[in-house]
Amino acid sequence: xxxxxxxxxxxxxxxxxxxxxxxxxxxxxxxxxxxxxxxxxxxxxxxxxxxxxxxxxxxxxxxxxxxxxxxxxxxxxxxxxxxxxxxxxxxxxxxxxxxxxxxxxxxxxxxxxxxxxxxxxxxxxxxxxxxxxxxxxxxxxxxxxxxxxxxxxxxxxxxxxxxxxxxxxxxxxxxxxxxxxxxxxxxxxxxxxxxxxxxxxxxxxxxxxxxxxxxxxxxxxxxxxxxxxxxxxxxxxxxxxxxxxxxxxxxxxxxxxxxxxxxxxxxxxxxxxxxxxxxxxxxxxxxxxxxxxxxxxxxxxxxxxxxxxxxxxxxxxxxxxxxxxxxxxxxxxxxxxxxxxxxxxxxxxxxxxxxxxxxxxxxxxxxxxxxxxxxx
Numbered sequence: 001x002x003x004x005x006x007x008x009x010x011x012x013x014x015x016x017x018x019x020x021x022x023x024x025x026x027x028x029x030x031x032x033x034x035x036x037x038x039x040x041x042x043x044x045x046x047x048x049x050x051x052x053x054x055x056x057x058x059x060x061x062x063x064x065x066x067x068x069x070x071x072x073x074x075x076x077x078x079x080x081x082x083x084x085x086x087x088x089x090x091x092x093x094x095x096x097x098x099x100x101x102x103x104x105x106x107x108x109x110x111x112x113x114x115x116x117x118x119x120x121x122x123x124x125x126x127x128x129x130x131x132x133x134x135x136x137x138x139x140x141x142x143x144x145x146x147x148x149x150x151x152x153x154x155x156x157x158x159x160x161x162x163x164x165x166x167x168x169x170x171x172x173x174x175x176x177x178x179x180x181x182x183x184x185x186x187x188x189x190x191x192x193x194x195x196x197x198x199x200x201x202x203x204x205x206x207x208x209x210x211x212x213x214x215x216x217x218x219x220x221x222x223x224x225x226x227x228x229x230x231x232x233x234x235x236x237x238x239x240x241x242x243x244x245x246x247x248x249x250x251x252x253x254x255x256x257x258x259x260x261x262x263x264x265x266x267x268x269x270x271x272x273x274x275x276x277x278x279x280x281x282x283x284x285x286x287x288x289x290x291x292x293x294x295x296x297x298x299x300x301x302x303x304x305x306x307x308x309x310x311x312x313x314x315x316x317x318x319x320x321x322x323x324x325x326x327x328x329x330x331x332x333x334x335x336x337x338x339x340x341x342x343x344x345x346x347x348x349x350x351x352x353x354x355x356x357x358x359x360x361x362x363x364x365x366x367x368x369x370x371x372x373x374x375x376x
Contacts, residue, residue: 001032001240002233006046009039012326016043030317034241034310035292037329038318054112054144055152058120059160061138062104062127070101071199073133077104078195078225080130082183084123085227085250091115094228098164099202100220104134107160109152117143164224169217170263172272173256174296176282177229177249177289197281198223198253204278205255208270215263216271226252244308245289253282254294272298292332302331 006020007028017040019028031039064073081097088095092114098105108120120141127134146152182190202223212219229249237247255278257271276298279287290299292306303311318325 001242002236003048003050004032004045005048007031008043008045010041010043012040012322012324026317027321029239030241030314032240032242033246034307034314034317035329035332038314038327038332039321040327052148055146055149056110056112056115056117056143057145057152057156058106058108058117058141059138059156060106060136060141062106063102063135063137064104065133065135066102068133071203074099074101074104074199074202075192075195076130077134078198079188079191080123080126081106081225082191082195082251083185083188085183086180086185087119089227089229089250091119093119094226096160096228097225098222099225100222101202101206102220105164109157112144117141164222169258169260171256171258172275172296173254173294174275174279174299175252175254175290175294176279176287177243177245177291178251178253178282178287179245179248179289180250182285182287183250193285194251194282197285198225200281201253201255201278204280205257205271205274208267208274209257213264213267215259215261215267217258217260221257224254224256226254228252241307241310241314243289243291243306244310246291249289252291252294253279255279256294297330299331306331 006018008016008018009027009031010016011027017024017027019025019031021028027039031042062077064070064077078097078099081095085095088108091110093108093110096107098107127136146155178194182194184190202221205223206219206221209216209219209221227250229246229252234247237244255275257275259268259271263271276296279296288301288305289308290296290305295302295306299305307314
């Protein structure tokens, strides 16, 4: 969103509009992060180009000592990464952790000109000092490992994402954004609380999958911690419709799981309930902000969670350019709650996903909406 210069879009009235900072600036602001599928059909985008640059990278696979307590080791490892996280993103380093009980994968990558490889040395030193707790089974690290972003994407970033992603089958996810102030190195207690909440969420997701029920893929569930927030553009939070929490975040914590043909209704409900509940420990710390693309469809108070203090402005812009809600996306800036028959959009979603219909509480301001309790 920060690098988009212009968008060509077909709006609900059938007009083809070219929107930018000078032409329909309100729509240009909204379409950059203010809710996918809400504004029209995008025909083309003009994006700011960056000069070619080499990419440095470090890829570690760490195994915790199986004779020690898995929870303690997991929380301590997350805390260790957390102590360095703010420094990493402020230096332009993207850090991605994929953590399960039995293995921790760390991937760092960054433009070579933005930081020397030596910036990771203090982290490596701390990790090596804990060799009795953790074993590094793989380490591929090099300055200017790739000559360009495209090569890094094709040879490393893309394959890594494909290997660790749970997308590709039926999937549900939930997430929370962790702000920088909660990962301040001067407040190790805060970092430890966040780390414990992340680990507790992982255990919640693991429970219904531990026996590898039919239709699921693996009992070894991971939490993905992405430290690739736009630190370089943190002062531009008001320039786009994207959740301000993205600009304040140091971590994006993502839970999820996949299933396929053969999964039972009981397993499906247990797994999706667990995914939604996994963010509960982080929510208990006051963390409510979410990156919408990996948000839960069952999120309560989703307006604030997905859009923060920008929701009211987004709603006004939606009413201006699409007053009849021609472009409708579930829990993405609707003008009002729509009903099919006697069901609200939330209830219809539940019916399509085999869920009990609950009282609908997601209506917009000034509208009352309620449905009957029961199972469809």
